[in-house]
Amino acid sequence: MTLMAASAIGAQDMKSVKTGVYTAEQAERGVALYKQKCASCHAPNRFTDDLFYTSFAGKPLWEMFDVISDSMPEDDPGGMKPEEYADVIAYLIKLNGFPTGQTELPTSKEALSIILFEKP
């Protein structure tokens, strides 16, 4: 019973990428950055395949942000601004067909830890 109550609170705090967690404008900025910084190595379909879902589906967006902002771009890991990484991830969320919303995808660990990425 206690356990159920605890997980109910946890579930309440989490939201899904299905609920509009980025803006259309942000994803537009993201696609421009993607073309400039990512497309030389990464085809967009790499972010809608099973390998991608194995890594990130069912996990907080913070994990995706952490990996990408830590390791990319390959020739300058961590070389982009936090807002730029968030813009690129907004584009990746859009690639997966999730809806836009009224607020931009944030950059903080706290905020990204309560947004769940899902397999569409």
Place this chain on the structure above:
Amino acid sequence: MMRSILFATGTALAITVGATALNGQTPSKTTNSGVYTAAQAERGKKVFEAKCTTCHDTARFTGDPFLDVWDGKPLKDVWDIASGTMPEDNPGSLQPQEYGDVLAYFLHLNAFPAGETELKGEAAAMAAIKIEKKP
């Protein structure tokens, strides 16, 4: 009922023991033990140049940027990422031995000594070798 529970428990135990035996494999050699050959590293260099250099510079796999991440870990950790996710446009598409050759090339890049025996392109062989920065 009891019998099926016993059976299930026995199976679970066998699986657990089996998994422990595999996961608990302690690397018996290090990258300083001469675990690849010079000829193999040459082959690996060719594969790397054909398949990897579009995105990856060798600097990324040489010295501190590489060893600070992997020092003390089994070579299998690198193997899993390379063979599981690369090349980016077709993950896992190289022959197992080609991945092994590329890893041999990485060892060469880091000035680990070559030896008489090739590094086998298989997970179990990789698990038996610990990456060890030279003292």
